Amino acid sequence: MLLATLGLTGLHWLSHRYDRTVTKQNLLDPAARKPRTDLSQALNYLLIGSDHRPGANPDDQRSDSILIVHVPAGMRQAYLISIPRDLLVTIPAAPGYDGGQDKINAAYEYGGGGEAGARLLSATLSRLTGIRFDGAALLDFSGFKEVIDLLGGIQMCVDTEIRSVHTKTLFTTGCQQMDGARALDYVRQRYGLPGGDYDRQRHQQQMLRAVLNKAGQTHLRDDPVKLDRVLRAAGSALTVDTNGKSLDDLLLAFRGLPPDALRGVQVPSYPQVIGEVSYVVLDNGGGGLFDALRATRMPEWVGANPRWVNRL
Template identity: 75%
Template sequence: MAGLKTLSHRYDRTVAKEQLLDADARTERTDLDGPLNYLLVGSDRRPGDSGPDQRSDTILIVHVPAGQREAYLVSIPRDLLVAIPPANGFGGGQDKINAAYEHGGGGQAGAQLLSTTLHRLTGIRFDGAALIDFSGFRKVIDLLGGVEMCVDTEVRSIHTNRVFATGCQQMDGAQALDYVRQRYDLPGGDYDRQHHQQQLLRAMLDSAGRADLRSNPVKLDQVLRAVGGSLTVDTNGVPLEDLLLALRALPPDGMRGVQVPSSPQTIDEVSYVVLDNGGNGLFEALRGTRVPAWAQANPRWVTRL
């Protein structure tokens, strides 16, 4: 435990810190008691980058029930039709949720608008948030020696023309990130892409555990610096080392992937995703203590990672 505190102090300065959550979307508490909800936003562009492509390709709510013995990775569909409030010159209106980050201007302001949009949709107030540069994670994966990904459906990459054959296989950073971007020609479309992104996060944790980084201080230094360079965090006032100490108790088999109950729909010749029955009680469960019970009652939308 003392070693982890020393490491987190040492690398605390490598992680950028910003106010990623809007005030209305932020919990008032600054402790780790009770169920926790964290917002993870993934993009291929670093916060502050300028350019036309500022949409968030990955939006996850990480729910940790009280006791911190399991975690639920809830993927928000990128094409989910939502009401985005006005901000940063944007007048507000209906759009896909992954446009909220863009309408906010990307970076800190984009994350804040996304958090407000999600709060108004779900009623959830978040205990913290992180912006993840997934292109930067390529280096992390390579330093860990790659990740094992299990391909459930053969798919050809629309970006590299690489064919991913079915079966479990070792992938380097470029291959893994290419694979989890695919959604076309998959039976579940974007739902499959969401599941593969959840799998990647679990696979990275598995690789980190197998790498025995504590016995290789040089490699540990490289990995921690690469991770730090790929993250911008908002811990909501909780010291980073306290958060790491709490989350390290999660067992390897304690992660579940959750898809939001929803379905695709074409509106005015544009493809969207719309909620099924307001999310079928998922958001209410996330606001309280009933996520494990909800997952048991809704196995269609839950997978073990």
């Protein structure tokens, strides 16, 4: 998403500056990493969002958001596939953890959080979907707040009135301008929403698109000081694994991806209580979604499964 934003500037020197700002780590397990990324082919990236709110338990290292970003060949579309945080999966063994069944967001915690946690999560997701990733990113939502503020806020459309369980803010229905703190508070909510965590996933997808839309509308090209501040804020909020590709190469590849090309996708699944614990389980093995990912047939799958497609 941020690389696409950079592509709007058309300035290669900015990508070099960004390259020096962003943290780079090996976020992908060897079993989850594609041996070689070919930017002319379909691509799959893992995006892990983490938000350690003030007052939260510092030992709680579970990932708040897990998305697969699928980009078909041609770079004219992108699919944001949200993985339910409570999805019941088999997590491989890791140092200090024997492996077993648990909620998928626990994999990040069992791996120790950070770089190692991302690797265990990527291995878990690769085992589940059968795909290998072309790269990964850790996004700190708390740091991402500054990016939204520097862009002047974003437009979010609230479809169900809800009061924040974190700040007690009331979000009334309708499209409205939100600053970083308000937007991130809104997309955290799941209790009291008709679709629960599925609505939360959709709101996070909407936020990512809204940021990309605003970046496209903001004349960053004509304001190098503001652009530099946005890049530095983005760099402080991101840790990336580009699988050996330079940010220059990624910039050139993604520069033509328009904001309205983003599609939100939910994994076919449903909530189920097992042993007095609430989980999410796959509906019919995922309804063919993972097969479509592996076979690069996402446009066909989306057309045949409108129930699981979010309007962004």
